[in-house]
Amino acid sequence: MSGFKKFLFRGNLVELAVAVVVGAAFSGLVTSFVKSFIGPLIALIGGEPDFDRLSFTLGGTVFPYGLFVTALISFLIVATVIYFMVVLPMSKLLERLVKAEEATEKPCPHCLSDIPIKASRCRFCTSELTIGAH
CATH class of the missing domain: 2.20.70 (Ubiquitin Ligase Nedd4; Chain: W;)
Known part of the structure; x- marks a missing residue:
């Protein structure tokens, strides 16, 4: 049982749990941003303000592809933010550290x-x- 306690309270596991919770909250924030701002902006061009309602029917089965479009836009925004706010700065920092290492x-x-x-x-x-x- 003490090994399990050590595993649970190890720094990496706690940091990972915090990262997952913050990531989930960030995902919700981005989804809300897409529905509140990006969707209406695209609606100005395309005429459809709510992608969630977009669907087509084939053989009596409804395919709600609008949900996928909303999720895709959210993913692209999250991926862009993560790249420019985390990956790119960390790459530059690591590059500087490697150059500093003789x-x-x-x-x-x-x-x-x-x-x-x-x-x-x-x-x-x-x-x-x-x-x-x-």
Whole structure:
């Protein structure tokens, strides 16, 4: 039972639970935004203010494709926001961190083992190296 408690109260699990709750709330917010603003704006062009009511009937079966259109627009907005507010900034930050990290090793040109950059002889194959050659 103590292992289960440790699992439940581990930092990653709590952070994940918070992320799911915030994500669900954000999803509801975006869906509301699509229905309140994006739908009416598109209705100015297309003439249909509520996509949820769009449907077609085939063989007596109703296919409410408007629900899918609303969900698709919501998904695209969420994906765009996530990309520009999370993915892109994190990529730039990681890129800066990698650039800041100076390489400490280089491959030996003879045996391809990783050796210190300043090494003059490979510790694996004992070949002499020219200093500064990468």
